[in-house]
Amino acid sequence: MPTRRRALMILGTLVLLGLASFWAALTVGSIPVTTRDIFTALLGQDVPGADIVRQLRLPRALAGFACGGLLALAGALMQVLLRNPLADPYILGISGGAGAGALFAIMVGLPTLGIDGLAFAGALGAMLLVFGLAHGDGSWTQTRLLLTGVIVAAGCGALISLMLAIAPEDRLRGMLFWLSGDLGQAASAWPPLIALVIALALAMPFARELNLLARGLLQAQALGVAVDRLRYAIFLLASLATAASVTTAGSIGFIGLVVPHLVRLVTGNDQRLLLPASALAGGALLMLADTLARSLIAPQQLPVGVLTALIGVPVFLFLLSRQAK
């Protein structure tokens, strides 16, 4: 159990990391902007590059932070809910549903708002379908939930392949971009940011109960956790957090699976620290990865999912090898 002071220290470090990553996201690019100019621009005054900072880089950095945080938080919650270290935010078909919705919207030529709307509707649809099917006989076990989710995800995957096969040539590129995840398509950073704050605020009061849930349902119930209610709440929360992120930026991989593990290797598995630390680390990592993705071989952009994996995998392996005893 981390002490409160150690928890605050770790969170403080992660905030600094997040700020550094934020700074990089604002300064780095095809037109470099100095740190002083960034402050001036953020204060609303006109300097060279102010528009680029305010209208392009700032929303993109904030959206990156929000989506990274949402994905890492949802991943940590799913891993507890399913008591499975391999769980990630997409495992229960949320991103598949969103993908099917978004691709349909792109295929029939809807505007951005329509794409976002159908993506969110698809995510909600997949969530309700998984919930209804897994809960059908009242047992609602982890295995049943996991199987239902994987099957729904597979079904959505088939729909996505079908749409890619029959879509007109000129729409294909947009569809593929949506699928691989792209922060450039974020219309506004505020919805995911607000979603992140709300999700974290809703999850934190239950953090100690989640510690017990991770040890087993009966165990948790015997120790005073209202297990059924908590599992409903966590399922809904993790699903909605995932839906908010996927709607904003498509299905960015890796963050939701690996960031919680990465944080766990450093902090241990106390959810009171793990949840906020995962959100901060996920946000910082995605902002950094996105900055690299758009600047490494500029003007060409790399898929951000590739960068999150390229940064995360070595860090993760290093921590894992250090931990082995």
Add this chain to the structure above:
Amino acid sequence: MSAPLLTTKGLAVEIGGHCVTRGLDLRIEAGRRLAILGRNGAGKSTLLATLAGLRAPSAGSIELGGAAYAALSAREAALRRAWLGQVQADPFGSTVLETALTGRHPHLGRWDWETSRDAELARNALAAVGLAGLEQRQIHTLSGGERQRLAIATLLAQAAPLYLLDEPLAHLDLNHQMAVLDLFSGAARDSGAGVVMVLHDPALAHRFCDQALLIDGDGRCELGAVDTILTAEKLSALYGYPLRQFADGNRRSFVPS
């Protein structure tokens, strides 16, 4: 609480179409110890989980200190009874001390963190089961017997007045079997704890309990003082294997004949 720690009236328990008990009336007063014996698959664990409020009975009522489970929140129930299950699994790893501290959960408010007093209680509980000095060990490095004792330490840290123990002696060597039984007997004698435990050794049940409940697996069960219930005749019928009984002072032992 003047009401008994645990009462059941007309309790019927079923699992998968198999009837474990019907019409069971139990009453566990402070300081009393009850042993549950029966063959594998008779439904001992199912009955115990039902008594712990972890699964619903098919009929009848269960009250903890005069209150039905429906009237208690999960947390209030956890302050009145502690349950030791047969399986302890933790897919994410944690230390021995963290695990023992989970027993303090029902005592803490939503935003509370474990205090140094909670840590002290957890350390004392670990020392009571002979795990002092292992506080920082990862639980996956423990042996089966050590994990079982850790689970018991977690129960002690929970400090509920009623212990429901499903095979508390599983994985334990002889020395620790006696230590654990002495521990719970001591809790019953000194602090008025009630103890209900599933045991497989009738001799230990006779020595460490006041009452015994024999579950035969067909819905019939027999409850009574250990002296009248734990006899070679009844146990031979229960286990379906002839047993011989030997007396050593007040103690009994049973040997397959």
